Amino acid sequence: MKRLGGATAVLMLTGTLIAGSAVAAEKIVISNWDGYMPADLLERFTAATGIEAELALHGTNEEIMGKVMASGGKGYDVIFVSSPFAEALNKLGLAATLDPAALPNMANFYPEAMELKHDPGNTFSVPYAWGTTGLCYRSDLVDGEPDSWSYLLTPPEALSGKITMLSTDRWLLAAGFLANGYSVNETDPAKIEQAKIDLIAAKRGLLAYDDTTFYSKLVSGEASLVQAWDGWCNYGIGENSDIKYVIPKEGTDLWVDAMVIPAASAHKAPAHQFINFVLDAENGLWVAENILYKVPNKAAMEALDPSLIETYPNLGMSPADLLKEEQLLDVGETQRAYARAVSEIMAAK
Amino acid sequence: MRSRRLHALLLATPGLAWLVIFMIIPCLIVFFYSFFERGTYGGIDYVFTLGNFARALEPIYLTIFLDSARIAGIATVIALLLAYPAAYAITLAPPGRQSRYLLLVMLPFWSNYLIRTYAWIVLLNREGLINRGLGGLGVIDEPISLLYNEFAVIVGLIYNYLPFVILSIYASLQRLNPEIREASEDLGAPAWRTFLRVTLPLTLPGVAAGGVFMFVLSIGNFITPDLLGGGRVHMVGTLVYDQFLSARDWPFGAALSMTLIAIMLLLLFLQAVLVNRAQRDRGTAHA
Known part of the structure; x- marks a missing residue:
C-alpha cells in the first residue's frame, strides 16, 4: 500500500541480486513496508519467544515480488504484501500452506477476516490491515x-x-x-x-x-x-x-494487506509464531492507533479509543461495510x- | 619495454575487472533479457521475441525518447551558457582564491541528491517560497505553476549537474597558456575577438566534455523527472524505472535501456570522431 519514491530504485535493483544470498542461520527475516509495524515489535517478539528477528524493508509490492521471484523466496520467513500479490505468490507455488493450529490468535479476528475472497480460511495468507x-x-x-x-x-x-x-x-x-x-x-x-x-x-x-x-x-x-x-x-x-x-x-x-510465509522459508515454525504474535490484540491496537489503518483484529478494534474514530471517521467503518466493496483480486x-x-x-x- | 607494458597491465587490472564485473556483465544480462517475454507475474518467460524492440519504437515511446533528448538538450545548452562565464570568472581570481571558489561550486554535493531535489519542491510549489514571495510583492495575483512540468525538470537537471560542467570547463581554461591570449592582444585583437578566435576554440574540448557529460546524465535521469515532473513529465529514465519496478516488465525495460545505450554510444562515437578530426585539422594547420 505504501510506496517509496524514485531514489530507492538503484538500491532495489542491487538488492534483488543480494537478496538470494541473505539467508540467516538462526534468526527469521521479516520484510515489510517502512513504518508499517510497531518499531519495537521485533524486540518484544524476541523477548517473548527467544527467537531473533531481523527486518528487511520493501518500498512496493512490486519490489518484494521481484525479490521473492528472483530468490525463490529463500532468505525470507514472513513477508507483508497486498492480497493480489499474496494470491500470485500462492499460484506460483512460492507461498507456504499455513498451519491454523499454530495461529491461535486468529481467534481475535472478525469472522469476515476468515472468509476473504482471495483466500477463504486463510490457508496461505493472514490479513494484517484492510x-x-x-x-x-x-x-x-x-x-x-x-x-x-x-x-x-x-x-x-x-x-x-x-x-x-x-x-x-x-x-x-x-x-x-x-x-x-x-x-x-x-x-x-x-x-x-x-x-x-x-x-x-x-x-x-x-x-x-x-x-x-x-x-x-x-x-x-x-x-x-x-x-x-x-x-x-x-x-x-x-x-x-x-x-x-x-x-x-x-x-x-476493498484492499487487504496480508502476511505470507514463503514456501522456501527455512524457519516455518518461528515464522508462524511471529504471525501469531502480530495477531495479538495489543499489537493490532498499536497498528490501528499509530498507523491509523483498520485492522481485521476485532479484539484490537474494540479496544480502540473512541475519540480516534471521532477524529478519523473512516477508522470506524465496520467489516460489514468494508465487505460491501469489491475486493481487489x-x-x-x-x-x-x-x-x-x-x-x-x-x-x- | 615488455616489463613496462606488464606493469601497466597490472595497474589497470583492478579497474578493468571492476568494469567487466559491474558494467559489462550486467549490460550483457540486460541485453539478454531484452529478447524474451514477460512472465504473467513479472518474471521472464524464455521465449525468444523481438517484440520488445518493436514496442520500444512505437510512436508513444519514441516520442518519449525525443522528448528526453529535447529536455536534456535544453538543459545542456543553458548549463553551458551558465557554466562558461562562471568558470572563466574563477580563472580570473588570484590563484589562492580559485580553490576556495571551486570548493563553493562543489559544496552542494555535500548534501544528498534527494534532499536537494525536495528543496526545489519546497521552493517551486504553488504554496512555495517563490509563489508566496511574488504574491506578497504583488507581482502575481494567482500562484503560477512552476512545479510538475518540464520547466521544473530542466531547472532540477541544470542545478544538479552544473558543477560538473563548471569543473570541466574550468579545467580546460586553466590549462590554457595565458601567453597565447597576451600574444593575440599584442597583435591588436580586441578582447571579444581574442575570446572568439583563441580562448573559445582552445577550450572547446572542455566545453564538449562538460556538454556530453551533462546531456548523458540528464537523458537517463529518473529521479528529477519523477519528483519535479510529478509523474507527468516522462523521460526515458522514468520509463525504464517504471518497467522494472512498477510494471514488472523486465524484458521491455531491458529493450528500452538497450535502445538508450545504443543512442548514447552513437553520440559518444560521433563526439570522438569530431574531436579527432578537429585535432587532426589543427595538427595540419600548425605544420
Whole structure:
C-alpha cells in the first residue's frame, strides 16, 4: 500500500541480486513496508519467544515480488504484501500452506477476516490491515462533497490542476473502471481500453501522480482533491481537520494487506509464531492507533479509543461495510494488459 | 619495454575487472533479457521475441525518447551558457582564491541528491517560497505553476549537474597558456575577438566534455523527472524505472535501456570522431 519514491530504485535493483544470498542461520527475516509495524515489535517478539528477528524493508509490492521471484523466496520467513500479490505468490507455488493450529490468535479476528475472497480460511495468507481507496479532499476548498470518481476524471474547472491520482497500476485503473461502472478486477480488453482512454484524458486536470505524499499536498493547499487510501488520508486529517474522506457513490475497492510465509522459508515454525504474535490484540491496537489503518483484529478494534474514530471517521467503518466493496483480486494473465495500459497512460501526453 | 607494458597491465587490472564485473556483465544480462517475454507475474518467460524492440519504437515511446533528448538538450545548452562565464570568472581570481571558489561550486554535493531535489519542491510549489514571495510583492495575483512540468525538470537537471560542467570547463581554461591570449592582444585583437578566435576554440574540448557529460546524465535521469515532473513529465529514465519496478516488465525495460545505450554510444562515437578530426585539422594547420 505504501510506496517509496524514485531514489530507492538503484538500491532495489542491487538488492534483488543480494537478496538470494541473505539467508540467516538462526534468526527469521521479516520484510515489510517502512513504518508499517510497531518499531519495537521485533524486540518484544524476541523477548517473548527467544527467537531473533531481523527486518528487511520493501518500498512496493512490486519490489518484494521481484525479490521473492528472483530468490525463490529463500532468505525470507514472513513477508507483508497486498492480497493480489499474496494470491500470485500462492499460484506460483512460492507461498507456504499455513498451519491454523499454530495461529491461535486468529481467534481475535472478525469472522469476515476468515472468509476473504482471495483466500477463504486463510490457508496461505493472514490479513494484517484492510481498508478502502477513495477521495480525500479539503472541504474548505471543494464545493460540496465530491461523491463520484468523475471528479478525478472530468473535474470541474475550479479543481483542474489541483488533483492527484495514485500511479500504482491497480488503483489508477480502478478509478477508470469504477467511473465507468466496471469491476475493479476487469478483464475485458475493450473495457481496459476505455479506462485507459479516460485516464489519459484525465491527465490534463492533474497536478501530479502521487502515491506517497498526496496528503501533505492537501495540507499545504497545493492540491484540493486526491485519490487516497483511507489510512493515509487520516495523516492529512490529523494535520488539518478540514480534510475529509469520501467513498464515491460508484463504490470502490476493498484492499487487504496480508502476511505470507514463503514456501522456501527455512524457519516455518518461528515464522508462524511471529504471525501469531502480530495477531495479538495489543499489537493490532498499536497498528490501528499509530498507523491509523483498520485492522481485521476485532479484539484490537474494540479496544480502540473512541475519540480516534471521532477524529478519523473512516477508522470506524465496520467489516460489514468494508465487505460491501469489491475486493481487489489477482487477475492473472490480464495483469500484462494492466501493466501495458498503465505504461501507455504514463507515457501519453 | 615488455616489463613496462606488464606493469601497466597490472595497474589497470583492478579497474578493468571492476568494469567487466559491474558494467559489462550486467549490460550483457540486460541485453539478454531484452529478447524474451514477460512472465504473467513479472518474471521472464524464455521465449525468444523481438517484440520488445518493436514496442520500444512505437510512436508513444519514441516520442518519449525525443522528448528526453529535447529536455536534456535544453538543459545542456543553458548549463553551458551558465557554466562558461562562471568558470572563466574563477580563472580570473588570484590563484589562492580559485580553490576556495571551486570548493563553493562543489559544496552542494555535500548534501544528498534527494534532499536537494525536495528543496526545489519546497521552493517551486504553488504554496512555495517563490509563489508566496511574488504574491506578497504583488507581482502575481494567482500562484503560477512552476512545479510538475518540464520547466521544473530542466531547472532540477541544470542545478544538479552544473558543477560538473563548471569543473570541466574550468579545467580546460586553466590549462590554457595565458601567453597565447597576451600574444593575440599584442597583435591588436580586441578582447571579444581574442575570446572568439583563441580562448573559445582552445577550450572547446572542455566545453564538449562538460556538454556530453551533462546531456548523458540528464537523458537517463529518473529521479528529477519523477519528483519535479510529478509523474507527468516522462523521460526515458522514468520509463525504464517504471518497467522494472512498477510494471514488472523486465524484458521491455531491458529493450528500452538497450535502445538508450545504443543512442548514447552513437553520440559518444560521433563526439570522438569530431574531436579527432578537429585535432587532426589543427595538427595540419600548425605544420
